[in-house]
Amino acid sequence: MSLFDEQENEIALPAPLAVRMRPQTLAEFVGQADLIAPGRFLRRMVDADTVPSMILFGPPGTGKTTLAHIIARATDAQFEQLNAVSAGVADIRKIIDAAQKRLRLLRQRTILFIDEIHRFSKSQQDVLLPFVENGTVTLIGATTENPYFEVNSPLLSRARVFRLLPLDRDEVVAIMEAALADGERGLGQMGLVCAPAVLAAIADVTSGDARVALNLLEQAAAMLPSDGPREITLDLLKSIAGERVLGYDKKGDTHYDVASAFIKSMRGSDPDAALHYLARMLEAGEDVKFIARRIVICAAEDVGNADPQALVVATAAMHAVQFIGLPEARIPLAQAVVYIAAAPKSNAAYLGINQAMADVREKGAGRVPVHLRDASYKGAKQWGYGKDYKYPHSFPGAYVPQQYLPDELTGAVYYRPTDRGFEAEIGRRLRERGPKGTETKE
Numbered sequence: 001m002s003l004f005d006e007q008e009n010e011i012a013l014p015a016p017l018a019v020r021m022r023p024q025t026l027a028e029f030v031g032q033a034d035l036i037a038p039g040r041f042l043r044r045m046v047d048a049d050t051v052p053s054m055i056l057f058g059p060p061g062t063g064k065t066t067l068a069h070i071i072a073r074a075t076d077a078q079f080e081q082l083n084a085v086s087a088g089v090a091d092i093r094k095i096i097d098a099a100q101k102r103l104r105l106l107r108q109r110t111i112l113f114i115d116e117i118h119r120f121s122k123s124q125q126d127v128l129l130p131f132v133e134n135g136t137v138t139l140i141g142a143t144t145e146n147p148y149f150e151v152n153s154p155l156l157s158r159a160r161v162f163r164l165l166p167l168d169r170d171e172v173v174a175i176m177e178a179a180l181a182d183g184e185r186g187l188g189q190m191g192l193v194c195a196p197a198v199l200a201a202i203a204d205v206t207s208g209d210a211r212v213a214l215n216l217l218e219q220a221a222a223m224l225p226s227d228g229p230r231e232i233t234l235d236l237l238k239s240i241a242g243e244r245v246l247g248y249d250k251k252g253d254t255h256y257d258v259a260s261a262f263i264k265s266m267r268g269s270d271p272d273a274a275l276h277y278l279a280r281m282l283e284a285g286e287d288v289k290f291i292a293r294r295i296v297i298c299a300a301e302d303v304g305n306a307d308p309q310a311l312v313v314a315t316a317a318m319h320a321v322q323f324i325g326l327p328e329a330r331i332p333l334a335q336a337v338v339y340i341a342a343a344p345k346s347n348a349a350y351l352g353i354n355q356a357m358a359d360v361r362e363k364g365a366g367r368v369p370v371h372l373r374d375a376s377y378k379g380a381k382q383w384g385y386g387k388d389y390k391y392p393h394s395f396p397g398a399y400v401p402q403q404y405l406p407d408e409l410t411g412a413v414y415y416r417p418t419d420r421g422f423e424a425e426i427g428r429r430l431r432e433r434g435p436k437g438t439e440t441k442e
Helices: 001-014 041-047 064-074 089-106 121-134 170-183 196-205 210-223 234-241 255-267 271-283 288-306 307-323 329-344 348-363 424-432
Strands: 054-057 078-083 111-117 136-145 160-163
Touching: 001 255, 041 064, 054 064, 054 089, 064 078, 064 111, 064 136, 078 089, 078 255, 089 111, 089 121, 111 234, 121 136, 136 170, 196 210, 196 234, 255 271, 255 288, 255 329, 271 329, 288 329, 288 348, 288 424, 307 329
Parallel strands: 054 136, 054 160, 078 111, 111 136
Antiparallel strands: none
């Protein structure tokens, strides 16, 4: 059974309005003009059936899956689809094996669409990597998470990233108007009346998510009496929506902007603002694991050794969230957020590892000093490995100056403790030890 057979069977059932109204061609697609308008790169690639591997990333309801389905209809390649939530390595290997045979015997390409690709583990992404690299499959991944954080760098480097933006009010209204007018796939046969102000209210309350807007429109239509007026009113809409469907901002700021403000509020030591953005994410249904990960990162990056306990609190909150779930998970999250926001701040460790990695990339790793090399195996001593190594515990204070960095990096300083919080004590300890040894052992 092909993808299209499955889709036709789904649509033959009482499928949701959002599924029935899914655009079949780029001409029907609303929004994302920067990507698919005539002459744009992605549009040219689809028209020429030469789509590259790509990651489509953006908030829900912006058309990521729809674009993948449109490409499926436009291409001569075999189209395969996986959902990262339910698929495993065995599913990937099965598709890869079939793709290799298809390419060898029929010279036909395979496009593999993976929804929610950010949920694939590193090992699952690593299985894909060589086959994306050698062209066995063309990958189309869809994700609501920033791929630069959630997709492995090697895989990401072999795909183009296309960012889909939330639809604006006019675009969502246009989608709903098309659904109201379409007598075949939409609600056109119901003779519904819906004032522009009501459509605008639905667009506002759903914050650029076309799927949610169509679902709300369909629910409102279903609530109308069969023998009464066929008008969707604001009062009807309010009775269905109940509490306002909270988006991150109806004016257009996104999931990513609120997450950024959340982190910057903790970094800026404003617990009230940090709690505000935490509340917005929780009310909007954000994945609490996503929130917990950001708190842990902030504790390490922005508090660091100024208060090492911050990372302990953040990690404990992350585990508590997984253990107890919502709604109670909001409490340890709030506790960790307040602790981190109120803690003294230092990014010295963060800056230190970044500079150390930059030196490794740009200056080379250098050779490990001979006296630090592994001398535990037979034959190592004849090469001088471990000779003249000074065992710190044999010296007062369990410290003795000696060279630890490779010769090429001798004297490099990566960690520069601040005078804030506990890091002031760390700095005092390091100063008391005096200059590091720089004598060469080779």
